[in-house]
Amino acid sequence: MSDGFTRSDRKRAERIALLERSAAKIFAQKGFEATSFDDVALTLDLRGPSLYHYFASKEDLFLGCIRRSATEVFARLDAIVSDTNLVSGPRVTLEALFREQILIEIRDYPEFVPLFFRLLIPVPTLQSEVLQIRRNHAALFERITLLALGSQTSLASDDRVRLEIAFGALSYLPSWYRPEGALAPEELANRMARHLVDVVVPVDRFTTGSIV
Amino acid sequence: MSDGFTRSDRKRAERIALLERSAAKIFAQKGFEATSFDDVALTLDLRGPSLYHYFASKEDLFLGCIRRSATEVFARLDAIVSDTNLVSGPRVTLEALFREQILIEIRDYPEFVPLFFRLLIPVPTLQSEVLQIRRNHAALFERITLLALGSQTSLASDDRVRLEIAFGALSYLPSWYRPEGALAPEELANRMARHLVDVVVPVDRFTTGSIV
Amino acid sequence: MSDGFTRSDRKRAERIALLERSAAKIFAQKGFEATSFDDVALTLDLRGPSLYHYFASKEDLFLGCIRRSATEVFARLDAIVSDTNLVSGPRVTLEALFREQILIEIRDYPEFVPLFFRLLIPVPTLQSEVLQIRRNHAALFERITLLALGSQTSLASDDRVRLEIAFGALSYLPSWYRPEGALAPEELANRMARHLVDVVVPVDRFTTGSIV
Amino acid sequence: MSDGFTRSDRKRAERIALLERSAAKIFAQKGFEATSFDDVALTLDLRGPSLYHYFASKEDLFLGCIRRSATEVFARLDAIVSDTNLVSGPRVTLEALFREQILIEIRDYPEFVPLFFRLLIPVPTLQSEVLQIRRNHAALFERITLLALGSQTSLASDDRVRLEIAFGALSYLPSWYRPEGALAPEELANRMARHLVDVVVPVDRFTTGSIV
DNA sequence: AATGAATGAGTGTTCATTCAT
């Protein structure tokens, strides 16, 4: 009845997960170049070279970080789409999506935005991996936006501008929001998501499916 | 009646200006750590150590960069405020401000956003200098926004969120806009500025100064 | 009636033999420093640290290699001496010795020459062990040469030079001979051995024991 | 009346020459991998990283070493060929060539043989550079040998074997010759060169141009 | 017996900074 994974396999996977999460935070904080192997290793009471048991290189470590982060974040966003899409119409889905994204950024994965939207990465391979993830992320929001706008093909020039405004707002959020302030993360997520939907799909543009 | 500046003083100041502008672009492109003294010096056909005739350290060079950039950008934004404020009311001023900021970002100072909104700077001193400039920059927009909203004291929670949405849009703009595309910078500036004003000062909120 | 060796002892000895032979080839190919424990271990599907069950250190592994190689090679050369010496006179023995040495080098133990004549070994202990083996090897040829020359005490200065020419030829052989070429190893061995005898014991110098 | 080289250029060139010669000796002694930048730098009272003012990498340093050595050695051998060729016939030239090569090896450039004939170099680029130099070196001797043998096209199989015997003797020479011994370098060169010519161009094979 | 984990020592390389010229 073995699942093919020995206990040591699991231990190792956990270790890797811990390291990748730790590294994601440090990379997000200090940038790719300024993050050293010792920085990452010391968070688990290891010495720098020990990381080579788990990652073949600094690039490899970074790849692990962003892939794990992306996977976890996409899982949450995809779940939102699945849960709300058919029930309540695309406008509601889009708002829920914004809300979820906001919570991810300021409550659950503070390293998400720095990692994917701020880091300057001197390695082309990694740079394009990051860009690909960003493209996938944008595509998800764009898909729902298209549905909500009722357009069938692609975004009009002005629609795109407004969507990019929303993206900008999202990527800027961790730069100013402080959870210690008056607004709880959930409260902010509710309000800001509403605003963003209004920006991306102005009320006069929204074509409710039900109305004739 | 000398002005106290010798010819060599002027030469030196010009040299410094050139270096700072050059450095600003390189810092913006590669980040603080990845930018070397040689990188900067070579753009003026100098060798790295020569920069020490003009800057006491890498930090000092960076400081010069951001202060010069900030000065130049603030000059343009201040000019907009002075030119339009009294004539046409704060809403128009705000829109003009957005327009100007957009042109600065995508046409005239492409290094502005990377320098002040994306760079991870490992030196606390520099980090806070950048933050201070950001704060000043935000304060300018906030002042006009307050006027346009008719509030007299400070921004309400929701107003702040909408203003931050606009800031986000502005700081994200260089990440997606390509001047080679269909939209000329000026055209984009016009459209986007209008959208941003709508976000920050919704029409139903705008209190025209003229109406009693 | 056990011989004092358990089955596991034999297994272990076999394992060691395999490892030493494997290591000899790798050392010969890549040099002492460039050969890692993992390199050697992987040839037997082991991991690097496992070698410590068989060898106390890298030096120890290397020692094992060269001692085993030396033993095997000396056995073959000694056999030649025993087989041919009394029967046909020292000149024939010397030629057979050269022939055997050549076959060892290019057909049976390609690692012999690299291991003992080319490797730079940064450990003095190992270096002198190698030198000792080389000295023994040379002594064997020198003994037979002395017999063939009819001298009784030691080599004259010129005789030594000619013998070293032969040694040089032997140690250089693997650097140029390619078995894929026109000459089969055995054919080359025959021809080259004859030349070498001519060099070391010129015909006019050879004192046949039988002739009055 | 400038020759286009400033004083600092000359200083630099001298520094590089010193470093390359020093490095050649150390490389020859310890091998490529075991030679560190610090090893080389310390011989000139420098620290390791200082070498990067003169060489872009370890490979570059090594390349410099072998090219300089090759150039200097080839100059001497070429000079011999030019000086003796027409005057005394190819057999004499060949003997002079052997003599010169021997003096190079044991008196003037002790690092020549280790550098080109013993080192294991883990970098393919460097490996092939070394091989190319070896090929050029061999080609020089082969050319004169062909002349001395009177063959017009290429070496017969047996001629080649005898030439390789000579090459082997030459590459082995530094392994056994000690200048402290009874034989002065020049004396050894004379004797050994004569032997080598006898090996490569046996008297009965030598076709004197003048004799009918 | 075998090995994953861990590490200290070492190496090539980069770079801000100093200094003499």
Place this chain on the structure above:
DNA sequence: AATGAATGAACACTCATTCAT
């Protein structure tokens, strides 16, 4: 003013070796 020369500090990466399992 400009720069070659030099270096200490830092860093990614390798590897022989130890140890617990």
